[in-house]
Amino acid sequence: MNNIPQVKLGIVAVSRDCFPESLSVNRRKALVAAYAEKYDVQDIYECPVCIVESEIHMVQALEDIKKAGCNALCVYLGNFGPEISETLLAKHFDGPKMFVAAAEESQNDLSDGRGDAYCGMLNASYNLKLRNVGAYIPEYPVGTAQECADMMHEFLPIARTIIGLSNLKIISFGPRPLNFLACNAPIKPLYDLGVEIEENSELDLFEAFKKHDNDPRIPAKVAEMEAELGEGNKKPEVLPKLAQYELTLLDWVEAHRGYRKYVAIAGKCWPAFQTQFGFVPCYVNSRLTGMGIPVSCEVDIYGCLSEFIGTCVSEDAVTLLDINNSVPADMYKESIEGKFDYTQKDTFMGFHCGNTCSKKLSSCTMKYQKIMARNLPEEVTQGTLEGDIVPGDITFYRLQSTADCKLRAYMAEGEVLPVATKSFGGIGVFAIPEMGRFYRHVLIEKNYPHHGAVAFGHFGKALYEVFKYIGVPLEDINYNQPKGVRYPTENPFA
Numbered sequence: 001m002n003n004i005p006q007v008k009l010g011i012v013a014v015s016r017d018c019f020p021e022s023l024s025v026n027r028r029k030a031l032v033a034a035y036a037e038k039y040d041v042q043d044i045y046e047c048p049v050c051i052v053e054s055e056i057h058m059v060q061a062l063e064d065i066k067k068a069g070c071n072a073l074c075v076y077l078g079n080f081g082p083e084i085s086e087t088l089l090a091k092h093f094d095g096p097k098m099f100v101a102a103a104e105e106s107q108n109d110l111s112d113g114r115g116d117a118y119c120g121m122l123n124a125s126y127n128l129k130l131r132n133v134g135a136y137i138p139e140y141p142v143g144t145a146q147e148c149a150d151m152m153h154e155f156l157p158i159a160r161t162i163i164g165l166s167n168l169k170i171i172s173f174g175p176r177p178l179n180f181l182a183c184n185a186p187i188k189p190l191y192d193l194g195v196e197i198e199e200n201s202e203l204d205l206f207e208a209f210k211k212h213d214n215d216p217r218i219p220a221k222v223a224e225m226e227a228e229l230g231e232g233n234k235k236p237e238v239l240p241k242l243a244q245y246e247l248t249l250l251d252w253v254e255a256h257r258g259y260r261k262y263v264a265i266a267g268k269c270w271p272a273f274q275t276q277f278g279f280v281p282c283y284v285n286s287r288l289t290g291m292g293i294p295v296s297c298e299v300d301i302y303g304c305l306s307e308f309i310g311t312c313v314s315e316d317a318v319t320l321l322d323i324n325n326s327v328p329a330d331m332y333k334e335s336i337e338g339k340f341d342y343t344q345k346d347t348f349m350g351f352h353c354g355n356t357c358s359k360k361l362s363s364c365t366m367k368y369q370k371i372m373a374r375n376l377p378e379e380v381t382q383g384t385l386e387g388d389i390v391p392g393d394i395t396f397y398r399l400q401s402t403a404d405c406k407l408r409a410y411m412a413e414g415e416v417l418p419v420a421t422k423s424f425g426g427i428g429v430f431a432i433p434e435m436g437r438f439y440r441h442v443l444i445e446k447n448y449p450h451h452g453a454v455a456f457g458h459f460g461k462a463l464y465e466v467f468k469y470i471g472v473p474l475e476d477i478n479y480n481q482p483k484g485v486r487y488p489t490e491n492p493f494a
Contacts, residue, residue, distance in 0.1 A: 003262050003292040004312045005163040007156050010045045010070030012061045012089060014052040016080040016120070023115045024051045024078025027102045027145065031076060034145040039153050045070050051078070058085045062092055070095075072159035074152055075135075077101035077124065079115035087127040090135055096162040096469065098136040098155045099124050100148045118142050136469060157462045161312035162469055166194040168308060169260035171252065174202040174268035176299045183300040183449050185401040193470055195305065196260055202268050206276060209248045218243045228287075228358055232365040238279050238382040245277065246284045253293065265295040266304040269353075274376055280369045280383040282354035286426075290317045290357035296451070297355055306398045306453035313462045314455045317357040319389075319426070321350035322450050323396075323443065327429060335419040336429075345436030349421060349429055350396075350454065354384025356426035360456060361387035370424050389428030391418035395455045396432065397463050399472070400448055408476035409467040410442055413458045438480035441487035446478065 013028035015021050032046045049064040050057045065073065073093045075086050077100070090097045101117035101124075104110065121141055128135055136158055138151045176184045190197050212218075221243035226233055233239075253263045265288065269281050285295040294307030303320045310318040327336070327347040336342060353371070358364045369381040397411035414432030421427045432438065442448070455463075460479065467477045481487055 004315065005071065005160050005167070005262070007043060007072050007159045007163065008045055008068070008070045009043060009072045009074050009152060009156065009159065010047055010065035010068060011074045011076055011152075012047045012052055012065065013076045013078045014081040014086045015078055016082050017053045019079040019115060020112060021051050021053070023102075023113070024076075027078040027115070028076055030145040031148050035149040035152060038146070038149060043156060044152065052085050052089060053082055055085050055088060058089045058092075062089060065093075071163055072155070073097040074155070075099045075124070076148070077117040077120045079117055080120035081117065081124060083120070083123040083127045086124055087131055087133060090128065091131050091133045096136065096159040098138070098152070099128075099141060100138065100151050101142045102148070103142050103144050134469060134471075136465060154462070157313045157315075157459075158465045158469060161309055161466045164262050164308065164312040165470065167261040168264065169196040169198060169257055169262070170264050170266060170301060170304055171198045171200065171256060172266035172299055172301055172304075173200050173205045174299055177268070177270055180298055183298055183303065183451060185302050186403065186405045187301065188405045189401045189407050190301070190305070196258075197301070198256055202273070205248070205252075205268070208252060209245060209277065212244045212248045212251070215244060215247055217247055221246060225283075225287075229364065229366055232363065232387075235366045235368070235382045238366075241277070241279050242284050242383055245279070245281060246287060249284065249288060262308070263293060264304045264308040265293065266299045266301045267295050267297065268299050269297050270372060274369075274372060274380045278380050280353065280372065280381055282352075282369065282384040283366060284383070285355040286357050286385050289319065289355070290359060292317070294318060295355070296320050297352060298451075300449070300451050302398070302400050303451045303453060309399060309463070309466060310395075310397065310453050310455035310459070313459050313466065314457055316456055317360060318456070319352070319356040319360060319454045320451055321352045321356075321426075321454055323348060323439075323452050324351035324427075324450075325349045331419070331422070336417065336431075340417060340431065342431045342433070343436070346433060347417070347429060347431045348435060348439075349423070349427055350389070350452070351423070351425050351427040353425050354386055356385065356389060358385060360390055361385070361426060362390050363387050367424075384425065386425055388421050389416050389426065390456075391416050392456065393458045394430065395457065395459045395463065396430070396452045397455065398448060398452050399467065402447070406476070407470070407472045408446060408478070409472050410448065410478040411460045411463045412438055412480040413460045432480055434480050434483055437487065437490065441489050442478045442480075445487075445489050
């Protein structure tokens with residue numbers, strides 16, 4: 001995927017001048033060696049210029065890591081550390097930063113070899129707060145060389161997302177469809193996050209589409225689609241139009257990204273789209289998302305933003321689904337009960353018309369959009385990608401603005417069960433522990449819309465840290481409470 005950042009993490013070791021500098025030097029070398037044993041050493045850069053003990057050293061280190069192309073920073077307390085210089089380094093570094101500290105190494109060297117970084121981390125965190133500097137501090141930020149290397153590696157998806165958001169443009173087309181106030185939210189918080197947005201009319205998009213009539217690239221794009229669909233190509237007559245639309249969007253992205261490096265799209269797909277364009281855009285949306293350019297349905301701007309966050313965290317395609325329907329009792333009894341450790345209320349079906357990447361479907365078929373075809377001629381509703389979503393681990397999540405411009409978020413880890421949905425669209429049987437309570441006391445109680453982003457894997461830990469880093473209040477980062485832990489709004493006698 002070339003629509004998300006590559007992180008280069010600069011490691012700067014610090015030392016308080018009344019401690020042996022050699023502690024920080026040797027521990028930094030051991031940290032880099034430990035990282036190289038387990039991970040890709042190209043992800044990191046060891047600042048060799050100096051151990052930061054003073055403000056002058058801070059400036060030297062800052063210039064060095066910038067010159068090396070670092071876009072993320074790890075401040076490594078090899079010993080107690082200079083609280084002023086190390087936090088000034090974080091303040092003046094333009095990018096995500098983390099702080100970790102060295103654990104003591106042996107009971108046989110607790111005199112000259114004792115670094116007291118355990119204590120130094122307290123002073124570092126205090127000074128970061130004094131300077132209003134945000135930084136990632138792991139759950140337990142003091143460790144051996146290998147443990148700190150693992151912490152740095154866990155920081156990479158968080159850093160990748162923060163960098164991505166600061167260089168993201170969301171391109172939207174049209175207002176939300178009628179009766180879709182659920183996906184309507186103020187855009188002011190986007191600017192607060194450093195995200196740009198370009199809002200366009202559907203008419204602008206339609207004009208661009210018409211200008212791509214007979215584009216010479218269409219046959220090659222159709223051939224790509226035919227190869228992807230294989231035997232699922234049940235509507236070959238619509239492929240040229242879909243190819244034309246995909247080229248329109250890709251050209252629009254390049255012409256309109258401006259100074260931004262990364263782009264996501266909030267697209268319009270009904271009610272007039274089908275009759276004017278002559279198809280539905282679902283399959284094209286799925287293809288762009290598979291390329292790393294997330295596309296949300298129904299002009300869901302925060303859904304699109306959520307998808308981009310998940311793409312950065314997972315380095316994989318994501319999808320956007322309706323939290324759609326309950327699992328029927330007979331399906332639960334036949335296919336789930338006794339086979340999986342979930343109650344019926346832990347399960348639900350996630351669905352959308354056909355926007356999920358083919359790589360995330362067990363099999364796929366090009367069809368018409370069944371819901372729209374109830375009111376329109378079937379031939380203008382062609383273009384959906386139908387199939388059951390692949391079984392496996394997932395994280396359901398969303399970042400959302402309230403009407404008064406406050407950010408809130410949720411995430412819940414679970415799985416897609418290997419259960420045939422016996423339905424239509426891009427759809428799966430999802431299971432999340434204590435989903436019934438989460439549905440009532442988070443999704444309903446806190447007024448989240450029906451769209452949720454889905455990342456394919458368990459990424460709750462990284463998403464939680466991302467939402468913390470960008471400033472979502474801790475009380476508004478929601479997750480599915482385990483059994484026995486009551487939600488504030490939950491009836492204790494229920």
